[in-house]
Amino acid sequence: MLKPAATLRIELLDVTPLVWRRFVVPAHVQLPKLHKIIQTVMGWEDSHLHLFDFGGTAYGVLDDEFPDDLTRSEKGVRLDKVLGSATQFQYRYDFGDNWRHRIVVEALGAPNLCFTLPICLAGENACPPEDVGSVAGYAEFLQALVDPEHRQHDDYRTWVGGIFDPAGFDVNAVNASLRTLR
Incomplete structure (x- = not known):
């Protein structure tokens, strides 16, 4: 049986013109890998910290230099497990510049066998x-x-x-x- 795929739309909030991408990942992707995929589809360089927020529960890279009792480690955490029935979540990148992204789950189900995942389907603006x-x-x-x-x-x-x-x-x-x- 094929593992499900998640079609996601990410939008960089608060900037004009709107920067967005539509991409497909395995639904079981772990958050550290999803972070790498997001960095690639958005065009970021992965030189800053990041954070995922699923309805108030935050996941990220734990840093001994900046202890944070509210953030859980993203290591080993799968998207399909933390997503539950949510249809969107947040991604923050570079806490100094504070780039906020909204990620909407557009579809969750059988993957298109024509695609090798992950894949970017569309987007606009740099x-x-x-x-x-x-x-x-x-x-x-x-x-x-x-x-x-x-x-x-x-x-x-x-x-x-x-x-x-x-x-x-x-x-x-x-x-x-x-x-x-x-």
């Missing part, structure tokens, strides 16, 4: 660059890039490596990266 400085920092960054007279225009262009397209998203590139996770 994820903000790492360490851009939160929602407000990203808005300032975008404004500076389009205005050659902005005082930080040249600095941001250099920092980002020249060109940044906020509407850029390449599902094929994401899936090529996902293949390295399998």
Whole structure:
């Protein structure tokens, strides 16, 4: 019997334009692997801490340097077990910039045998660059890039490596990266 798959839609909250992805994972995926998949589909670089929140129960990487009695270890925790009957949950990345994501479970059931999981099906817009400085920092960054007279225009262009397209998203590139996770 085939193990079920979960079709998920993730949205980066509070940014414009809306950044979202639709992707499919094995429903039994463990949270550390789901974190890696999310990092890949969103375009993050996995250089900060993260947290999953399932209806008020938080899971993440426990850090002795920053003790937290409210967060449970994500190690060995499967998505299908913590999801229960919930249809959405939260994912937070980079507690300094505080990137908040909503993840909606769009479907749970038999996998499409044409796909090797995980796979990204669709999405729109580029994820903000790492360490851009939160929602407000990203808005300032975008404004500076389009205005050659902005005082930080040249600095941001250099920092980002020249060109940044906020509407850029390449599902094929994401899936090529996902293949390295399998």
